[in-house]
Amino acid sequence: MWRQHRYKMLLSALLLLSGLLLAVNTGEAKAGNQFDWLDVLGEGTTLLVACGWLGLIISSRPTGRVTEWLYYGSLLLVYSYFLDLLDEFIRYPDHIRLMSWLESLPAPVGMLVLTYGLVGWHREQRAINRQLRGRELYLRDHQLIDPLTQLYGMEYLKAVLQREIELHQSQQSSLSMLVLDINNFSGFNRRCGMAAGDAYLGRLSELLTNQLRHSDVICRYAGDRFIALLPATALPQAQIMAQHLRQQLAQLTSHNDEPELTIQALAVQQSCAKTALQSADKALAQAKAATTLELQRT
Amino acid sequence: MPARSFSYQDKVLLLQHGSTELLALAQRRGALLHKLLSGTNIFEQDLHRPHGRLHHADWLKLLQNCQQQVSSPELPFLLGDALLNSSYISLCKSLQYARNLRQALTQLYYFRHQLFPGIFAKAYQTQQQLVIELHPALGFANQHTFMLATVFSLLVSLLKQQLGTLTGVTIRLQQDVPENLLQQQFYWGCTVSFNQYCDSLSIPLPLCYQTFTDADPVKFRAAKRTCLQLNRVLSPQRGLLECIYTLQQRALPVLLTQQHVADALGLSGSSLKRQLRQHHTNFANLIDQVRRDAARKVLQQGNCSNRQLAMMLGYSDEHNFRRAFKRWTGFIPSDYKSVFNFN
Numbered sequence: 001m002w003r004q005h006r007y008k009m010l011l012s013a014l015l016l017l018s019g020l021l022l023a024v025n026t027g028e029a030k031a032g033n034q035f036d037w038l039d040v041l042g043e044g045t046t047l048l049v050a051c052g053w054l055g056l057i058i059s060s061r062p063t064g065r066v067t068e069w070l071y072y073g074s075l076l077l078v079y080s081y082f083l084d085l086l087d088e089f090i091r092y093p094d095h096i097r098l099m100s101w102l103e104s105l106p107a108p109v110g111m112l113v114l115t116y117g118l119v120g121w122h123r124e125q126r127a128i129n130r131q132l133r134g135r136e137l138y139l140r141d142h143q144l145i146d147p148l149t150q151l152y153g154m155e156y157l158k159a160v161l162q163r164e165i166e167l168h169q170s171q172q173s174s175l176s177m178l179v180l181d182i183n184n185f186s187g188f189n190r191r192c193g194m195a196a197g198d199a200y201l202g203r204l205s206e207l208l209t210n211q212l213r214h215s216d217v218i219c220r221y222a223g224d225r226f227i228a229l230l231p232a233t234a235l236p237q238a239q240i241m242a243q244h245l246r247q248q249l250a251q252l253t254s255h256n257d258e259p260e261l262t263i264q265a266l267a268v269q270q271s272c273a274k275t276a277l278q279s280a281d282k283a284l285a286q287a288k289a290a291t292t293l294e295l296q297r298t
Numbered sequence: 299m300p301a302r303s304f305s306y307q308d309k310v311l312l313l314q315h316g317s318t319e320l321l322a323l324a325q326r327r328g329a330l331l332h333k334l335l336s337g338t339n340i341f342e343q344d345l346h347r348p349h350g351r352l353h354h355a356d357w358l359k360l361l362q363n364c365q366q367q368v369s370s371p372e373l374p375f376l377l378g379d380a381l382l383n384s385s386y387i388s389l390c391k392s393l394q395y396a397r398n399l400r401q402a403l404t405q406l407y408y409f410r411h412q413l414f415p416g417i418f419a420k421a422y423q424t425q426q427q428l429v430i431e432l433h434p435a436l437g438f439a440n441q442h443t444f445m446l447a448t449v450f451s452l453l454v455s456l457l458k459q460q461l462g463t464l465t466g467v468t469i470r471l472q473q474d475v476p477e478n479l480l481q482q483q484f485y486w487g488c489t490v491s492f493n494q495y496c497d498s499l500s501i502p503l504p505l506c507y508q509t510f511t512d513a514d515p516v517k518f519r520a521a522k523r524t525c526l527q528l529n530r531v532l533s534p535q536r537g538l539l540e541c542i543y544t545l546q547q548r549a550l551p552v553l554l555t556q557q558h559v560a561d562a563l564g565l566s567g568s569s570l571k572r573q574l575r576q577h578h579t580n581f582a583n584l585i586d587q588v589r590r591d592a593a594r595k596v597l598q599q600g601n602c603s604n605r606q607l608a609m610m611l612g613y614s615d616e617h618n619f620r621r622a623f624k625r626w627t628g629f630i631p632s633d634y635k636s637v638f639n640f641n
Contacts, residue, residue, distance in 0.1 A: 147327035198326045222484040
């Protein structure tokens with residue numbers, strides 16, 4: 001967030017510096033015994049708190065209209081408090097009224113600006129809340145997350161796939177899919193017990209989440225079948241990813257008699273999620289048949 | 299037929315024969331044990347006692363809790379599989395060591411009170427198929443689908459493991475077509491049809507005699523011995539609905555009266571009525587169901603005129619029978635027969 005506000009920070013530094021220079025030029029320093037330390041403490045704390053507000057605004061808000069209002073309001077406050085603090089150390093000649101105006105005028109203006117910004121912020125938050133509530137309802141409604149693997153389930157996959165297909169068609173970019181299936185998982189369950197099978201599914205889903213990109217949507221389709229959607233990825237790239245995944249998973253799971261995986265990459269060219277998933281099933285069945293045939297030959 | 303029938307409050311289920319597996323599955327899916335057990339009379343320390351028991355009211359509550367706590371549609375399918383491969387259940391072990399499906403099914407039927415006392419099966423044979431119809435032996439209310447899915451999953455897993463094929467196997471369910479068929483397709487992998495007249499599994503006859511891959515007579519006998527020993531702890535008992543169903547089925551073409559059945563079961567007429575209400579059914583309904591199933595069975599098996607059928611089922615004339623049949627199935631008997639034979 002800091003980087004978005006470089007110019008603002010530069011401006012504020014310049015403003016405060018100019019205030020300091022003006023004060024030093026017009027007035028003269030007080031002697032040490034004339035300082036009222038209680039005033040210094042009070043005004044210093046106010047200044048620090050106002051500076052803290054500036055820092056919080058900069059670090060937490062993106063650039064935008066509401067942020068500008070909030071920032072400049074606080075900046076005016078900071079400016080006014082800064083001069084307020086300076087006059088504890090510097091005495092101004094009586095005939096120059098400029099410094100006392102500069103000290104007292106920006107504060108109320110800053111307050112008004114800040115309040116206007118806060119109203120804007122309130123509206124913004126209400127809109128966000130409304131949107132979030134809508135989304136949360138959707139999540140609760142469908143209970144989309146598979147409790148075992150913490151991946152999304154089939155309902156979510158169908159919805160997202162349909163949306164992505166439409167999006168990619170309008171942008172004319174390519175969408176790919178990885179289908180992953182465990183060979184003879186029921187046999188593994190039978191040999192090692194269902195607890196081991198469930199633990200393996202959990203581990204596998206973690207590995208998948210780590211190995212794929214953030215933008216990829218990984219879902220547990222059903223039982224021991226997983227589907228990963230790869231947005232903006234062409235088929236050759238998806239095939240490279242599948243190969244990479246095969247190697248990584250083989251290394252990570254080779255320590256005991258864990259089952260082997262079939263991973264198949266395919267491009268999504270259908271215009272409907274249902275047919276796309278059907279073709280994924282078909283491709284996977286073909287890949288499985290091919291591997292069993294190879295095993296029989298050897 | 300034992301004189302006494304069990305009801306919701308009789309402890310006829312073993313904790314080790316289902317509950318522990320179900321709880322383990324739900325716990326691995328993030329549910330908390332105390333929440334799963336809330337509202338039941340099951341204590342945590344009893345779960346691993348070898349002959350700990352529970353009654354059907356608790357079992358139904360447990361099923362409900364599991365589905366509330368875990369949003370996982372695969373639960374009944376996995377439970378069936380887990381039961382089949384559980385090392386605690388000697389009945390399931392004996393199923394896998396059986397010579398063939400016929401022996402396994404006979405074994406399962408004989409010892410069914412050890413695994414699924416709440417469901418009873420009626421099997422019959424047509425020219426090409428063995429049909430196993432499943433009926434609830436006590437009212438499951440909204441857990442019926444879950445229980446059926448579990449039993450069918452167990453049977454289908456047994457077929458897959460021991461025969462390696464499901465060609466020609468069909469599951470027919472009474473329920474409506476669910477929104478999402480994926481779990482059924484994925485875990486069963488055979489033809490499933492919905493909105494049928496009865497929950498049944500039909501298996502081609504050749505599959506019934508194909509030798510199991512793990513067939514082992516010695517181990518089978520050993521497992522059967524353990525089952526027999528378990529019989530001393532858990533004597534065979536039948537559910538109320540099963541008792542009435544069987545009584546009426548044997549009595550056809552005579553129709554039993556409510557008082558007759560109550561006498562046979564050692565109950566008073568009013569308490570029979572009250573118990574049936576607990577099971578969400580009534581006497582007339584049950585008798586109707588027996589006649590319906592019998593009519594369908596006879597029509598599928600062979601050629602029988604409507605007149606003969608009406609006589610067999612205790613109808614006063616052919617016309618009444620035809621009207622009843624149309625109410626059950628929406629077809630008149632001859633149409634039903636031709637539809638079935640065409641298939």
